[in-house]
Amino acid sequence: MLFDACTIGGIHAACRIVRSATFEGMADAEGRPTDKLCHMYEALAEGGTGIIITGMIAASRLEPHQHHQILLDDDSCIAPLMAVTQAVHDKGGKIIAQIVLMGSAIMVPEGENRIIVSPSGIPDKIGRAQQESQALTIEQIQRLIDDAGQAALRARKAGFDGVQFHGAHGYLASKFLTPYYNQRSDEYGGDLMGRARFLRQCIASIKKTAGSDFPVWVKLNCADFMKEGGMTAEESLQVMHWLADDGISAIEISGGNTSSLPRKGPIRAIRRTKEPMYFAPYAEKAARELQGQTDVGVVGGWRSASEMEEFLDAVPVSFISMCRPLLRQPDLPNRWRSGDTEPATCISCSRCFGDTDVDCIFHKTGEEA
Template identity: 35%
Template structure:
C-alpha cells in the first residue's frame, strides 16, 4: 500500500492510475496540466514553433492531460496580444503540428476555448463586449474600456463560434477541449448577477444566466460528437459582493453533469478578487496546499463527474493524498510545470523534491502591488525558454523579466494580464 514514498517504475502509485472519462476516453495518469498564459502565438494569432516545442516537452514529461493556454474564438476579442485564435480552418496545418507534438507519449492535449468579454485590455479593444454595460471596478478601470452589451444576434453568433473552434481543434488532432467559464471572462460574466444585469432570456434568474454556457456546451457537442471529450473550468464562486455564489456554482455543475460534461476543473475568483492566484487563502488551506478542496467535497456529494482541483499543489504527499482519498480525480498543476516540465516523471521515478516557488517582489511597494502582473510576466518567460529548447531558470531576476517585457512590449506590460 502506498505510504507517501516514491519508487522507480512504481505501477501502484495512485497518481499513475489511469482515469476513464464518462464518454469512454482514457487518461493515462492523474496529472492535469492546467492552462497558463503563454503569449507565444504569432502576430497573426496562429500557433508557433515555440508552442510546438513547449507542448512536446510537457507531453514527454509524463503529464496525462495537458490543457493549452486560452485560445480565443474571435480575432476582434483578445485577452492579450499573443493569443492564438481559431475562427475557421485557415491555420489547420500549424494547429496540427501543435496537436501532434502535444499528444506524444500517449498524452491527452485539450484546447482551452475562451472569449474575454470585457476583460480585453484597452490597448486591444476600443469597445469590448459583455452581457451588460457594466465596467470593471476599482483599479481595473484604467486597464479596460467600458463595455457595451451584446445583442441577441451576437450572443447566438458567439455560441456558433465556440462550436466551430472546437470542431477545428478536433480536426487538427487535439483530443478534447475545455470551456473557460471562470476568472471573469465572458462566460463567467454571464453567470454572475453582478456583471449580468440583462432583463431578457440571457439574464436575471440563474437558469437564464447559465443559458449561454449550456448552449456553448451543446453547440460544441453538436459539432464534435458524443465521443469527443469536453471539459470545463468553473469558479466555485467569484468571491465578489453580488457575484456568482457557491450555491449557484453547484447548481450549474449539476446541470452540466446531467448534460454529459466529461471533466470539471474547479477554480475561483476573478481579477477583481484573484483567489485563483492564492489571494486571501486561509492558513488551513495552505497546509493542505490545494485552494478549493472544501468546495470539491460539496461537488462530490452531488455529481460523479471526474473532478480536478488546481491551485496550490506542491508536494507529492498532498497530490497523492487528494487522489488516494477520493477527494479529486486529477491533480491540477500550473506554475510548478513551468519550472519542472517533467514533474510527473520525477515523481514516478522517485527523484522529485517539493518545489518552493519564490514570491515576485521588486522591493518597490507601488510595483509590488501588481504582483499578479509580475508573476505572469516571469512565468511567461519561463515558458518561452522551454519553447526555445532552453531549461527553465528558477533564479531568473524579476527585474530582468520586467525589463525584457518592457523592451519587447513597451509600457503596455502594465495593463492587466491573464493568469
Template identity: 35%
Template sequence: MTTAHPLSQALTLPNGATLPNRIAKAAMSEALGSVDNRVTERLATLYRTWAAGEAGLLITGNVMVDRRHLGEPGNVVLEDRRDLHKLRAWAEAACSGGGQVWMQLNHPGKQSPRMLNRDPVAPSAVPFRKDLRGMFATPRALRDEEIRDIVQRFARSAAVAEAAGFQGVQIHGAHGYLVSQFLSPHHNQRNDAWGGDAERRRAFVEAIYHAIREATSPSFCVGIKLNSADFQRGGFTEAESLAVISRLAELGIDLVEISGGSYESPAMANGGKVKASTRAREAYFLSFAETVRQTVSVPLMVTGGFRSSEGMNQAIASGATDLVGLARPLVLEPDLPQRLLAGESVTSLVKPVKTGIRKVDEMALMEVSWYTRQLARMGRGKPPRTQDRGLWSLLEVLAVMAGQGARSRLRAG
C-alpha cells in the same frame, strides 16, 4: 510505475476516453501566438517539452474564438482552418508523451485591455472597479444575435481543434472571462433569455456545451473550467457553482476543473492569502471539490496550490478530486510529472515573485508576467529560469505588451 501511487492510476471519462494518469497540466496563457494571432512553431516546442514529462492531460492556454476580442497580446485565435497544419503540429507535439491534449477555448468579454480593444462586450454594461478603469473600458451589453454568434464560434473552434488532432476542449468558464460573466449576477444584469435568474444566467454556457457536442464526434472530450466562486460582492457563489456543475453533469460533461476569482479578485493567484487549514492541504479549492463530490460523480480536477507529492497523492486517494492540476510547478520543472509517477517524494520549487510595489503584487501582475517570460524561453527551446528579478521582469513584460498591443491595433484597423 505502480498503482500503489494514486497519481499513476488511469482515469476513464464519461465519454469512454482514458487518461493514463491523474496529473494534468492546467491552462496557462502562453502568449506565443504571432502578431496577427496565429499559431507559431514555438507552441509545438513548448508542448513537446511538457509532453516529455508524461502528464496524463495537457490543457492549452486560452485560445480565443473571436479575433476582435483578445484577452492579451500573443493570444492564438481560432476561427477557421487556415492554420490546420500548424495546429496539427502543435497537437502531435503535445501527444508525443502518451497523454491527451485539450484546447482551452475562451472569449474575454469585458476583460479585454484598452490597448487591444476599445469596444469590449459583456452580458451587461457593468464597468470595472475604479482602480482598473484605466486598463479596461466599460463594456457594452451584447445583443441577442451577437450572443448566438459567440456560441457558434465556440462550436466552430472545437470542430477545427478536433480536425487538428486535439482530443478535447475545455470551455473557460472561470476567472472573470465571458462565460464567467454570464454566470455572475454582478456582471449579468439582463432580464431576457440570457439572464434574470440563476437558470437563465447559465443558459449561455449550456448553449455553448450543446453546440460543441453537435459540432464534434462522441469520442471528443468536452470539459469546463469553472469558478467555485468569483469572490465579489453580489457575484457568483458556491451554491450557484454547484448548481451549474450539477446541470452540466446531467448533460454529460467529461471533466470539471475547479478554480476561482477574476481580474478584480484574483483568488487563483493569491497563494499567500489562504487559511492555515487550506495551506496544510495545499489545494485552494479542495474543500469545495469535496462538497461537489457529495452531490455529483462527474470527474473533477482541482488546480491551484499543489506543491508536494504527498499533498497530491492524498488529494487523489481521498476521492476529493480525480485529477491534480499543475500550472506554475510545470513551468519551473517540466519533468515533475515523471518524478511524481516514479514515486519520488518531491516538493515544487514555486515561490512568490514580488516587485516590492504593493498594488502590483496584490493584482498578481508580477506573477503572471514572470511566468510568461519563462514560457517564452521554453518556446525557444531554452530551459526556464528558477529565479529572477521581479521588477525587471515586470518592466520588460509591460514593454513587450505595449508594443504587441500597438501592432495588433494597427493590423485590426
C-alpha cells in the same frame, strides 16, 4: 493512484496530473503557435503530465483577442495547430484546447474588432484600469455561441483530444453567471437558470458541432469571491449539476475573477492567502455530489505528490491540476513517479505571469531559489 493509467473526462491518460490552462503569450502576429510554444507542450508531455490543457484560445472574431493569443476563429488556424498536437502525441501525451470567449476580462485587445463586449456593459476592473464594454445583443450572443461550436470543431480537426470551455475567472461565460455583471432582463439574465443559459448553450453548441463523442470539459469558479454581487458556492454547485445533466465530460474547479481580487488574475491573487490547495474543500463537495455523473478535478496550490495522493484516496476527484510548478519543472511528474517525491520547487511568487512569453522567473534570470 496518482500515477495509475486512467480515463479522465473521456480521455485516456498516463496519470491524474493535469497541466491547467496557462496563458503563455506565445502566438505570432497571426495568432499561430510559435516553435517556443510547441516545445513547451512537448516538454510537458515528455515530463510525464497526463493531460495538457492549452492556454486560452480565442474562438470568435466578434470580439478582440488578447495580445499574442492563439486563434481558432477560422479554418486557416487548423493546420498550424496540428504541429502542436502531433508533437504532444509523439511524446505519448494528451492535449486539450481551452477555448474562450473573452468578454471584458481582456487585458491587451487586438484584432479586427476592438469593441469589447459583456453581458450588460458594466465597467470591469482589470488590474488598476477600468475596462468599458458594450452590452451584447441577442444576435451577438447567438453568434458567439455558434462561434464556440465552430472553434471546437476546428480543435478536433487539428488533432486535439478534447476541448475545455473557459467558464471561470471573469471571462465572458463567467460574467454571465455573476449577478453584478449580468443585469439583463431577458432570457440570459435574472435568476441562476437564466444566467447559466449562455454557458449551457455554448456547451450544447460545442457538442452539436464538434460531435457528441468529442470530450468537452468546463473550467468553472467554485465561487466568485466578490465582496457583493458574485456567484456563490451554492450557485456554482447548482451550475455543476446542470452541466452534468447536459453531458459535460469533466469540470475543473477554480475560483475568483479579475474584479474580486487585488491583482491581475484569480489564481495569482488568491495565492496571496498563502493557503495551499485553496479550492480543495469546494472540490470535495462537488466531487461527492457529482460522483458517477461527471469527472471533477481541482486546481490551486498543489505542490506535494503525497498531498495529492492523500486527496485522491479520500475524495472521489478524478484529477488534480497544476500550473506554476510545471512552468518551473516540466519534468516534475516523472520525478515524482521515479520515487523522488520532494515537493515542487515553485515558490508561488507568480512572477512567471505576463502578457507574453510566460516562464518561471528563475528560468528567465538564470538564478536559483
